[in-house]
Amino acid sequence: EDQVTQSPEALRLQEGESSSLNCSYTVSGLRGLFWYRQDPGKGPEFLFTLYSAGEEKEKERLKATLTKKESFLHITAPKPEDSATYLCAVQASGGATNKLIFGTGTLLAVQP
Amino acid sequence: GAGVSQSPRYKVTKRGQDVALRCDPISGHVSLYWYRQALGQGPEFLTYFNYEAQQDKSGLPNDRFSAERPEGSISTLTIQRTEQRDSAMYRCASSSPGQPQHFGDGTRLSIL
Numbered sequence: 001e002d003q004v005t006q007s008p009e010a011l012r013l014q015e016g017e018s019s020s021l022n023c024s025y026t027v028s029g030l031r032g033l034f035w036y037r038q039d040p041g042k043g044p045e046f047l048f049t050l051y052s053a054g055e056e057k058e059k060e061r062l063k064a065t066l067t068k069k070e071s072f073l074h075i076t077a078p079k080p081e082d083s084a085t086y087l088c089a090v091q092a093s094g095g096a097t098n099k100l101i102f103g104t105g106t107l108l109a110v111q112p
Numbered sequence: 113g114a115g116v117s118q119s120p121r122y123k124v125t126k127r128g129q130d131v132a133l134r135c136d137p138i139s140g141h142v143s144l145y146w147y148r149q150a151l152g153q154g155p156e157f158l159t160y161f162n163y164e165a166q167q168d169k170s171g172l173p174n175d176r177f178s179a180e181r182p183e184g185s186i187s188t189l190t191i192q193r194t195e196q197r198d199s200a201m202y203r204c205a206s207s208s209p210g211q212p213q214h215f216g217d218g219t220r221l222s223i224l
Contacts, residue, residue, distance in 0.1 A: 004154075034212060043116070043203055043215030044155065087154050097168040098143060100213060102154025 002027045002092050006103035013078055013110050021073040021106045023088030031093040033071050034100060035064050038085045047073075047086075078110045114138070116216035118204050124222045125194060133189045133219045137206030144187050145205040145213055146179055155203055155215075161187060191221075199223045 005024045013019055025033065032051050036044035048057040050066040057064045061082065063074040073086055085107050089100040117136040125131055137144050143162050147155035157171040163184040172178070176194075181187040191198055199222050205213040 036215075041217070043205075043217045046212045046214060049212055089154065097170070098160060098207070098213075099145070099157040099168060099171065100147075100155070101157070104153050 002090065002101050004088055004090055004101055004103035006086075006088050006106050008106060009104070010107040011109070013075075013108070015079055015110055015112050016077045018074070018076045018078070020075070021086055021108070023071040023073070023103055024069060025071070025088075025090045026069075027090050027092045027101070029093035031091040033066055034089045034091070035071070035073055036087040036089065038087055038105070044087055075108070078108075080110045080112050083108055083110045116204055116206050116214055118202075118216040118219050120219060121217070122220045122222075124224065126224050127194055127196060129194055130190065130192045131194055131221065133191075133202050133221070135187045135189070135204030135206075135216065137185065137187070137204070138214060141206035141208055141214075142184075143207045143209070143213075144181055145207075146187070146189050147203045147205065147215075149201045149203055149218070151201075158189070194223045196223045 003026045007022045032049050035047040038044045048064040053068045055066050061076050065072045085105040087105045089102040119134045145160040146158040149155045159169040159179050161181040164181050176192045179189045201218045201220050203218040205215045207213045
Protein backbone atom coordinates (compact mmCIF):
# COMPACT_ATOMS: atom_id res chain seq x y z
CA GLU A 1 0.00 0.00 0.00
CA ASP A 2 1.28 3.47 -0.91
CA GLN A 3 2.16 5.42 2.22
CA VAL A 4 3.80 8.67 3.35
CA THR A 5 5.26 9.26 6.81
CA GLN A 6 6.50 12.66 7.96
CA SER A 7 8.72 13.48 10.90
CA PRO A 8 8.88 15.16 13.26
CA GLU A 9 5.20 15.89 13.90
CA ALA A 10 6.15 19.28 15.30
CA LEU A 11 9.35 21.33 15.35
CA ARG A 12 10.16 24.53 17.17
CA LEU A 13 13.16 26.55 15.96
CA GLN A 14 14.75 29.81 16.89
CA GLU A 15 15.01 32.35 14.11
CA GLY A 16 18.16 31.55 12.13
CA GLU A 17 18.38 27.95 13.38
CA SER A 18 18.54 25.69 10.32
CA SER A 19 16.93 22.25 10.30
CA SER A 20 15.39 19.57 8.09
CA LEU A 21 11.99 17.93 7.80
CA ASN A 22 11.72 14.31 6.71
CA CYS A 23 9.25 12.57 4.41
CA SER A 24 9.56 8.80 4.03
CA TYR A 25 7.47 7.11 1.40
CA THR A 26 6.58 3.70 0.03
CA VAL A 27 4.95 3.68 -3.37
CA SER A 28 4.65 1.11 -6.13
CA GLY A 29 6.20 3.53 -8.61
CA LEU A 30 6.90 7.21 -8.06
CA ARG A 31 5.52 9.69 -10.55
CA GLY A 32 6.28 12.68 -8.36
CA LEU A 33 6.83 13.84 -4.79
CA PHE A 34 5.30 17.15 -3.77
CA TRP A 35 5.88 19.57 -0.92
CA TYR A 36 3.15 21.96 0.16
CA ARG A 37 2.95 24.64 2.82
CA GLN A 38 -0.30 25.11 4.73
CA ASP A 39 -1.13 28.13 6.87
CA PRO A 40 -3.98 28.02 9.43
CA GLY A 41 -7.39 28.29 7.77
CA LYS A 42 -5.93 28.03 4.28
CA GLY A 43 -5.54 25.36 1.65
CA PRO A 44 -2.16 23.78 0.92
CA GLU A 45 0.13 26.01 -1.16
CA PHE A 46 2.40 24.29 -3.68
CA LEU A 47 6.16 24.54 -3.08
CA PHE A 48 8.08 21.88 -5.06
CA THR A 49 7.79 18.80 -7.24
CA LEU A 50 10.61 16.22 -7.34
CA TYR A 51 10.59 13.41 -9.86
CA SER A 52 13.73 11.30 -9.45
CA ALA A 53 16.35 10.38 -6.88
CA GLY A 54 19.12 12.94 -6.66
CA GLU A 55 16.93 15.82 -7.74
CA GLU A 56 17.01 19.06 -5.72
CA LYS A 57 14.83 22.19 -5.86
CA GLU A 58 15.34 25.49 -4.05
CA LYS A 59 13.16 28.46 -3.24
CA GLU A 60 14.39 31.21 -0.95
CA ARG A 61 15.29 29.55 2.38
CA LEU A 62 13.86 26.16 1.38
CA LYS A 63 15.58 23.29 -0.41
CA ALA A 64 13.94 19.96 -1.18
CA THR A 65 15.91 16.80 -1.94
CA LEU A 66 14.85 13.29 -2.97
CA THR A 67 16.23 9.79 -2.56
CA LYS A 68 14.62 6.47 -3.47
CA LYS A 69 13.00 6.20 -0.03
CA GLU A 70 12.69 9.69 1.38
CA SER A 71 12.68 13.41 0.81
CA PHE A 72 14.04 16.19 2.97
CA LEU A 73 12.92 19.78 3.20
CA HIS A 74 15.89 21.79 4.42
CA ILE A 75 15.15 25.17 5.97
CA THR A 76 18.15 27.51 6.14
CA ALA A 77 18.14 30.41 8.58
CA PRO A 78 14.36 30.35 9.04
CA LYS A 79 12.30 33.41 9.83
CA PRO A 80 9.06 33.61 11.82
CA GLU A 81 7.10 33.89 8.56
CA ASP A 82 8.24 30.35 7.69
CA SER A 83 6.01 29.07 10.48
CA ALA A 84 3.39 26.76 8.94
CA THR A 85 2.52 23.10 8.46
CA TYR A 86 4.59 21.47 5.74
CA LEU A 87 2.91 18.61 3.90
CA CYS A 88 4.55 15.97 1.73
CA ALA A 89 2.61 13.99 -0.86
CA VAL A 90 3.36 11.35 -3.49
CA GLN A 91 1.74 10.58 -6.79
CA ALA A 92 2.07 6.98 -7.94
CA SER A 93 2.83 5.99 -11.50
CA GLY A 94 0.69 3.50 -13.36
CA GLY A 95 -3.08 3.45 -13.57
CA ALA A 96 -5.35 6.32 -14.46
CA THR A 97 -5.35 8.15 -11.16
CA ASN A 98 -3.60 11.43 -10.44
CA LYS A 99 -4.45 11.37 -6.75
CA LEU A 100 -2.01 12.63 -4.16
CA ILE A 101 -1.28 10.60 -1.05
CA PHE A 102 -0.39 12.94 1.79
CA GLY A 103 1.50 12.55 5.02
CA THR A 104 0.21 14.07 8.25
CA GLY A 105 2.53 17.06 8.03
CA THR A 106 5.15 18.75 10.18
CA LEU A 107 4.03 21.78 12.18
CA LEU A 108 6.94 24.24 12.18
CA ALA A 109 7.11 27.14 14.61
CA VAL A 110 9.93 29.67 14.23
CA GLN A 111 10.38 31.96 17.20
CA PRO A 112 11.97 35.41 16.87
CA GLY B 113 -10.91 34.51 -9.95
CA ALA B 114 -7.24 33.64 -9.82
CA GLY B 115 -7.49 30.65 -7.52
CA VAL B 116 -9.72 27.70 -6.73
CA SER B 117 -12.94 28.96 -5.19
CA GLN B 118 -15.11 26.88 -2.87
CA SER B 119 -18.51 27.65 -1.42
CA PRO B 120 -19.86 27.85 1.11
CA ARG B 121 -16.85 28.42 3.40
CA TYR B 122 -18.82 27.02 6.32
CA LYS B 123 -21.82 24.74 6.35
CA VAL B 124 -23.68 23.62 9.45
CA THR B 125 -26.51 21.16 9.00
CA LYS B 126 -28.49 18.64 10.96
CA ARG B 127 -27.85 14.93 10.74
CA GLY B 128 -29.87 13.33 7.98
CA GLN B 129 -29.91 16.37 5.70
CA ASP B 130 -28.32 16.42 2.26
CA VAL B 131 -25.54 18.92 1.52
CA ALA B 132 -23.96 20.15 -1.71
CA LEU B 133 -20.49 21.64 -1.78
CA ARG B 134 -19.32 23.65 -4.77
CA CYS B 135 -15.91 24.03 -6.37
CA ASP B 136 -14.97 26.52 -9.07
CA PRO B 137 -11.52 25.55 -10.40
CA ILE B 138 -8.82 27.76 -11.86
CA SER B 139 -9.89 28.78 -15.34
CA GLY B 140 -8.67 26.34 -17.97
CA HIS B 141 -7.70 23.59 -15.55
CA VAL B 142 -8.64 20.21 -16.99
CA SER B 143 -8.43 18.17 -13.81
CA LEU B 144 -10.42 18.70 -10.62
CA TYR B 145 -9.96 16.83 -7.36
CA TRP B 146 -11.89 16.49 -4.12
CA TYR B 147 -10.15 15.75 -0.83
CA ARG B 148 -11.24 15.59 2.80
CA GLN B 149 -8.97 16.84 5.56
CA ALA B 150 -9.37 16.05 9.25
CA LEU B 151 -7.76 18.29 11.86
CA GLY B 152 -4.06 17.58 12.16
CA GLN B 153 -4.04 15.32 9.11
CA GLY B 154 -3.12 15.66 5.47
CA PRO B 155 -5.81 15.77 2.81
CA GLU B 156 -7.34 12.40 1.93
CA PHE B 157 -8.34 11.76 -1.69
CA LEU B 158 -12.02 11.33 -2.53
CA THR B 159 -12.45 11.58 -6.31
CA TYR B 160 -11.22 13.33 -9.43
CA PHE B 161 -12.33 14.43 -12.89
CA ASN B 162 -10.69 15.09 -16.21
CA TYR B 163 -13.02 17.51 -17.98
CA GLU B 164 -16.49 16.13 -17.17
CA ALA B 165 -15.41 12.49 -16.82
CA GLN B 166 -15.02 11.06 -13.34
CA GLN B 167 -11.73 9.16 -13.58
CA ASP B 168 -11.34 7.81 -10.07
CA LYS B 169 -13.90 7.63 -7.27
CA SER B 170 -12.07 5.09 -5.18
CA GLY B 171 -11.78 7.45 -2.21
CA LEU B 172 -15.50 8.11 -1.77
CA PRO B 173 -16.26 6.48 1.61
CA ASN B 174 -19.71 5.10 0.74
CA ASP B 175 -22.62 5.55 -1.63
CA ARG B 176 -23.94 8.58 0.25
CA PHE B 177 -21.12 10.54 -1.38
CA SER B 178 -21.27 11.54 -5.04
CA ALA B 179 -19.69 14.15 -7.27
CA GLU B 180 -20.32 15.61 -10.68
CA ARG B 181 -18.75 18.06 -13.10
CA PRO B 182 -21.32 18.20 -15.89
CA GLU B 183 -19.72 20.88 -18.08
CA GLY B 184 -16.10 20.22 -17.26
CA SER B 185 -15.75 23.29 -15.07
CA ILE B 186 -17.64 23.73 -11.79
CA SER B 187 -18.02 20.61 -9.65
CA THR B 188 -20.43 19.67 -6.88
CA LEU B 189 -19.77 17.16 -4.11
CA THR B 190 -23.02 15.92 -2.62
CA ILE B 191 -23.42 14.08 0.66
CA GLN B 192 -26.81 12.50 1.26
CA ARG B 193 -28.30 11.67 4.66
CA THR B 194 -25.38 13.27 6.47
CA GLU B 195 -23.92 11.71 9.59
CA GLN B 196 -21.77 13.26 12.32
CA ARG B 197 -18.72 11.39 11.06
CA ASP B 198 -18.99 13.38 7.81
CA SER B 199 -17.89 16.53 9.67
CA ALA B 200 -14.57 17.65 8.19
CA MET B 201 -12.89 20.19 5.92
CA TYR B 202 -13.62 19.39 2.28
CA ARG B 203 -11.02 20.67 -0.16
CA CYS B 204 -11.03 21.00 -3.90
CA ALA B 205 -7.96 21.22 -6.11
CA SER B 206 -7.41 21.72 -9.83
CA SER B 207 -4.54 21.28 -12.24
CA SER B 208 -3.42 21.43 -15.84
CA PRO B 209 -1.81 18.31 -17.39
CA GLY B 210 1.59 17.62 -15.88
CA GLN B 211 1.27 20.50 -13.44
CA PRO B 212 0.85 20.46 -9.65
CA GLN B 213 -2.52 20.58 -7.98
CA HIS B 214 -3.63 23.93 -6.56
CA PHE B 215 -5.98 23.89 -3.62
CA GLY B 216 -8.86 26.04 -2.51
CA ASP B 217 -9.45 27.18 1.07
CA GLY B 218 -12.10 24.51 1.61
CA THR B 219 -15.59 24.13 3.02
CA ARG B 220 -15.83 23.42 6.75
CA LEU B 221 -18.77 21.02 7.18
CA SER B 222 -20.27 20.49 10.60
CA ILE B 223 -23.03 17.96 11.18
CA LEU B 224 -25.06 18.50 14.34
